[in-house]
Amino acid sequence: MxxxxxxxxxxxxxxxxxxxxxxxxxxxxxxxxxxxxxxxxxxxxxxxxxxxxxxxxxxxxxxxxxxxxxxxxxxxxxxxxxxxxxxxxxxxxxxxxxxxxxxxxxxxxxxxxxxxxxxxxxxxxxxxxxxxxxxxxxxxxxxxxxxxxxxxxxxxxxxxxxxxxxxxxxxxxxxxxxxxxxxxxxxxxxxxxxxxxxxxxxxxxxxxxxxxxxxxxxxxxxxxxxxxxxxFVAGFIGEANLLKAKRGGGRIHAQCGIEFASPGADGPVAIVIRPEAVRPLSDGAGADLAVTGVVEEVVFLGTHNKYVLALASGEKLTAQDRPHAPRLEVGQSLRVGWVQAEQRVIEDRG
Missing domain, CATH: 3.40.50.300 (P-loop containing nucleotide triphosphate hydrolases)
Structure with a gap:
């Protein structure tokens, strides 16, 4: 055969x-x-x-x-x-x-x-x-x-x-x-x-x-x-947010302040979220996970607005918004969130 x-x-x-x-x-x-x-x-x-x-x-x-x-x-x-x-x-x-x-x-x-x-x-x-x-x-x-x-x-x-x-x-x-x-x-x-x-x-x-x-x-x-x-794969294929965190006792504690349950071995990990999964949140809106940052860069790319946020942890986070949505200015505060199922937790060897 x-x-x-x-x-x-x-x-x-x-x-x-x-x-x-x-x-x-x-x-x-x-x-x-x-x-x-x-x-x-x-x-x-x-x-x-x-x-x-x-x-x-x-x-x-x-x-x-x-x-x-x-x-x-x-x-x-x-x-x-x-x-x-x-x-x-x-x-x-x-x-x-x-x-x-x-x-x-x-x-x-x-x-x-x-x-x-x-x-x-x-x-x-x-x-x-x-x-x-x-x-x-x-x-x-x-x-x-x-x-x-x-x-x-x-x-x-x-x-x-x-x-x-x-x-x-x-x-x-x-x-x-x-x-x-x-x-x-x-x-x-x-x-x-x-x-x-x-x-x-x-x-x-x-x-x-x-x-x-x-x-x-x-x-x-x-x-x-x-x-x-x-x-490496997360960063090389497309654009990705990589947030530093640690896993201990079945929970993730990220430097940016978010926490959630995640089974696996204790130790350093990275949270991977694609920018298209991270969306601005209106006042009072909820999300599985959310952080607040200061707008450092805003770019109109036709299909969407791209925001680069500076987080209190010193990390950068890229988010996307609808192209016709009101655009924030550099220096403004922006709260963003995402669905937990759209992120991935990987061992952080880098």
Missing amino acids: TSDIAVRLAGVGKSFGPVAAVHPLDLEIRRGDFLAILGPSGCGKTTLLRMIGGFVEPSAGTIEVDGQDVTDLGPERRPTNMVFQGYGLFPHMNVRQNVGYGLKLKKLPAEDIARRVSKVMALVRLEEYGDRAATELSGGQQQRVALARALVMEPRVLLLDEPLAALDLKLRQAMQEELRRIHRAIGGTFVFVTHDQGEALALANRIAVMNAGRIEQLGAPEEIYFAPASR
Whole structure:
């Protein structure tokens, strides 16, 4: 029976001399996943992707693709293909020749190459650009040529290294839609590296958050966003309020003054609340938890007003209000509150 696992990493790590770029880790990528490997620069995400593709040899561990051990195989012998950040198109070739180059190297019959190239160019909506030189295309079109050149090889797993990083915002959003559409159309397994949290949330059905060569959390976008496993994940994915507190005897005592019941081990913790969950309270209004602060910053962002409050504890708290609500001024006092179910308590290792 065919396994549901497309890629399996067991104890895979990479060191460059005394420096561990990726600490030994285990990871299973399911067939049909659109997995984002997300993290800041230097966290090891590109090294991890390149190990899956065969461009970097791991220092430890094994890599399986479709149940086959490919650890010692070069990229040309793996059922994977990579789309690089720089596209890597041949300027002396037209679009059709660029897309079909890999098939030509495999010495496939000309009619088979033409059929597969036409099919994939239709998939990426470049049918009318076949005779154009690659240098005549826009950035978004060049990205689609690079994508087509990888897809035409019919890889079991498509690897994408920051594929949209060079595009402006509008093109990046358009290409996100294209990638979602293509993934739905072919039902393949996509693994992409990005430092852009919004891009990961928009594209992936699972996200692996990396930090300092380790995967800190792996899960669905909703789980990563609403139930971060660590202070790093909470702060890296979107915007988050992190309030210092201590747990003792089953109760949380926060530096900002709030208290509530919370089972778990005694010790330092952090309370994580997303700004959209924190709302201004009118006089006499109640909330599960509430604090008062001084408005330090107020910004109109179209969909909402953003308030940054200075709390008596010395901490900052970000809240949101309706865009048409009366706007407070810097220096005014503001009481805000939130529903307890919308916060998360995590061990504070930072």
